[in-house]
Amino acid sequence: MLKPEAAFHLGPELERALNRMDFFRLFKALAGSHDYQYFALAEVLGEEDAFDLHLPYSLHNIPDVWIDGGRGGIEHKDPMVEHLRGSTVACSMDAQDSSSALCRSGRVNSAVVIPLQTAAGKRFGLLMLGNAQRPRHDQLAVIAHDAAVVFQRYFEAILSLDSISGLNDREIQIVRWTSEGKTSVEIAIILGLSEHTVNSYIAAILRKLHVVNRAQMVAFALRSGLIN
Amino acid sequence: MNADSEKSELVVLLVDDDPVEHTILKRKLASMDRASIRLEYVSNISAAVDRVKRAGIDLVFLDNRLAPNNDFRETAPQLRHAGFVGPIGIISSDISGAYFREFPEYGVDFRIGKDEIDGAAISFILSEYTRDQLSETCAEDFL
Numbered sequence: 001m002l003k004p005e006a007a008f009h010l011g012p013e014l015e016r017a018l019n020r021m022d023f024f025r026l027f028k029a030l031a032g033s034h035d036y037q038y039f040a041l042a043e044v045l046g047e048e049d050a051f052d053l054h055l056p057y058s059l060h061n062i063p064d065v066w067i068d069g070g071r072g073g074i075e076h077k078d079p080m081v082e083h084l085r086g087s088t089v090a091c092s093m094d095a096q097d098s099s100s101a102l103c104r105s106g107r108v109n110s111a112v113v114i115p116l117q118t119a120a121g122k123r124f125g126l127l128m129l130g131n132a133q134r135p136r137h138d139q140l141a142v143i144a145h146d147a148a149v150v151f152q153r154y155f156e157a158i159l160s161l162d163s164i165s166g167l168n169d170r171e172i173q174i175v176r177w178t179s180e181g182k183t184s185v186e187i188a189i190i191l192g193l194s195e196h197t198v199n200s201y202i203a204a205i206l207r208k209l210h211v212v213n214r215a216q217m218v219a220f221a222l223r224s225g226l227i228n
Numbered sequence: 229m230n231a232d233s234e235k236s237e238l239v240v241l242l243v244d245d246d247p248v249e250h251t252i253l254k255r256k257l258a259s260m261d262r263a264s265i266r267l268e269y270v271s272n273i274s275a276a277v278d279r280v281k282r283a284g285i286d287l288v289f290l291d292n293r294l295a296p297n298n299d300f301r302e303t304a305p306q307l308r309h310a311g312f313v314g315p316i317g318i319i320s321s322d323i324s325g326a327y328f329r330e331f332p333e334y335g336v337d338f339r340i341g342k343d344e345i346d347g348a349a350i351s352f353i354l355s356e357y358t359r360d361q362l363s364e365t366c367a368e369d370f371l
Contacts, residue, residue, distance in 0.1 A: 016329045021317075021338035024352050028344075056361075061348035185313050192308040192335040194315045196357050203361040213366045 014153050023154050024059050034143050035132035038062050044084045044123040051081045066105035080113045084125035090114040090144035092134050110134045114144050116151045174201050176227050179218045237264045243276040244291035260347045273303045280312040292320035301334050308335040315357040
């Protein structure tokens with residue numbers, strides 16, 4: 001049953017979520033609210049591609065040693081990954097009967113597999129694993145809906161940012177300081193941020209401008225008049 | 229994080245005026261598979277500023293409310309002014325206040341409720357804030 005006023009992941013924290021850490025907390029709370037201990041969110045790629053939990057937009061709390069020997073991917077033949085590629089409907093699996101190596105590694109009882117799609121048409125998948133009882137049809141519908149709500153917010157706050165044309169004020173500041181020869185650490189000190197945050201901004205700028213390094217970033221910004 | 233992200237030990241600084249939180253976090257870290265985390269503790273922001281100035285801190289967990297009545301909007305900038313460029317996470321018993329949304333403006337990297345901190349959350353935080361977000365072609369061209 002939907003209880004938005006009681007569910008952490010559907011309450012005010014959903015609207016306040018700003019970064020990957022916030023969404024890690026929300027997806028973890030989502031899984032926990034349905035008695036699943038583990039979750040994994042990643043993009044669904046090609047037929048031969050693993051479900052890669054090390055990609056920039058992936059989120060998970062699955063122990064690394066369970067995932068393809070620590071390499072970060074759930075193999076493409078895993079039944080959960082196959083379901084994500086071939087279906088748009090959520091399903092549940094009895095992990096004991098499944099041939100999923102991940103389920104066997106984790107010694108979990110059940111799993112829920114939820115295909116998700118962004119407004120831009122990219123396909124993602126959310127897996128939840130744990131010792132919960134396999135959900136009934138109506139319960140599965142609620143789980144899938146909750147997941148879609150949180151994922152939509154993830155799309156709005158994180159996934160869609162790269163498609164926004166133009167740099168925001170902070171990003172322009174960072175390009176400007178970079179053009180003056182400042183390193184990430186120096187820019188962090190100047191702006192009162194962490195080095196990690198500065199590098200996050202630079203990574204976002206590179207994706208937005210379709211360039212590969214700082215020199216190209218500065219050159220592009222100068223040519224296009226973003227900075228003087 | 230420290231520039232030397234390949235070193236074996238990560239040093240986490242907890243800033244909290246309640247020493248019980250130190251005990252709790254120490255236990256949580258001890259239960260993780262990851263053995264290479266050293267937890268340091270100070271009880272006030274002045275001591276935290278002194279500690280980060282001596283370098284060697286990779287990550288700070290900063291309690292939102294420090295005596296007498298300062299929240300992260302007063303305390304986190306002090307760490308940044310001291311030259312600390314590692315990640316700062318705000319921890320609190322209650323992060324429901326609307327002002328928490330402003331955390332990026334004050335040099336804070338993330339926030340988490342104290343009851344949410346477990347081994348998985350700490351693992352995520354450590355891997356998230358130690359990973360290289362930029363490719364080798366973006367490496368700064370000086371050493």
